[in-house]
Amino acid sequence: MKNSTVFAFGLAAALATTGPAFADKLDDIIASGTLRCAVVLDFPPMGARDENNNAIGFDVDYCNDLAAALGVTAEIVETPFPERIPALMSGRVDVGVASTSDTLERAKTVGMSIPYFAFEMAVTANEQSGIKSFEDMKGKTVGATAGTFEAIALEKQVKEWGEGEFRPYQTQADVFLALSQGQIDATVSTSTVAQSNVKSGKFSGISVVGKAPFDIDYVALFANREEYGLLNYLNLFVNQQVRTGRYAELYEKWVGGELPDLTISGVYR
């Protein structure tokens, strides 16, 4: 009898002291009523601004869907590519919906969900450079957006070729400006970005000349590495988006064409 009272007191004390510590990020988001997403708004059609300066794009819609699923309101926090991680680490955002490639190197720092989108890489060249394929870029001056999957891959390729020059620009717009001016001869970007920029008519004298033989760039949502509750939720959310057809719907809305498969045959994630 006495023992059980002590035990009950002990249990009550333990619950009282450790209780709040169990509130994880997922609880915090639901309790705060706001989901803050890091989104890159210089990366059409994934993230961009319309004429009224509103955030639009695939990633913006995706964040809104996630917030709706959580029953909270979404807040889009614009983060350029290099600032995605500092924004997460300093607690300015809860989750990244920012077309982030899920490399092993990065997974040492942040927690990645299962892929929610996949990019194929395309070569866009200045028409005067005479570049007709990926191989033609050897020995030329090429550029890409600093901090992206394709920039890392392209820089490695230029080093492998041992000739030519690689230039990382801070934004996608700067890359296409430099390409259009002839400062660089070609760039590798996601095919969606390439098509969107060539079609936009803002950059003259450039055209998409072919595919780049890089691996398919699977991109993931990211959150703090130790937030398993949140990461688990994100995985299920991505799965549900595909299952319910919302992924296909958003793809048709923003990109169009053949829907990229998010699974890899022969292996589990």
Place this chain on the structure above:
Amino acid sequence: MFNYTFHWNQAFKALPQMLDGAVVTLQIALLSMAIGLACAIALTLFRLSGNRILGGFATAWVEVARNTPALFQIYMAHFGLGNFGIHLSPYVALLAGIAFNNAGYLAENFRGALKAIPDTQTRSARSLGMTSMQAFGYIVLPQMLRIAFLPATNQMIWAILMTSLGVTVGMNTDLAGVTQALNAVSFRTFEFFALAAVIYYVIAKIVTLAARLFAARMFRY
């Protein structure tokens, strides 16, 4: 709220690359100072010449260099000139932008230094039979450089720090560029940036000390 575990060993592994970048940074800063000094002396002469066109040119240069952001100047050297088909590589654009900025500030330093040298010195030199160029070259210029020397070291430090703006025009070999590239691959932002900050600090400190030593040796009375 700061939720981050530091992996310093990963950053230290990249130290040799970053030090190579630091060499490029220092190289650009030194070159930009040399070019900036030459241009600033020319601008000072233009202003003293009394010629309207040359004086106006010098004033316009100084006004733009001092009253617009260095970022804008470097961006214009790359993308602005690029619009007219003049293609400067990131290295040259960065160098040109900083040299332009340096020249503007140094010209103002020189103007201040000139005001500290009494007119009577020029007149005495002229009355001794020197031409106006000789009076400037032998009497005024050495004193002007001496007075302006320590303020000019400020500009040198500023030039070192400004090289980090090169990343906006695709520069990837200087310290800031190397740091950005390392960060993109691994996302270890805080380690690499902290290390870069320390390297910038050390370079700036060494330059300051060297300038003091140099001044103490050269400008003894």
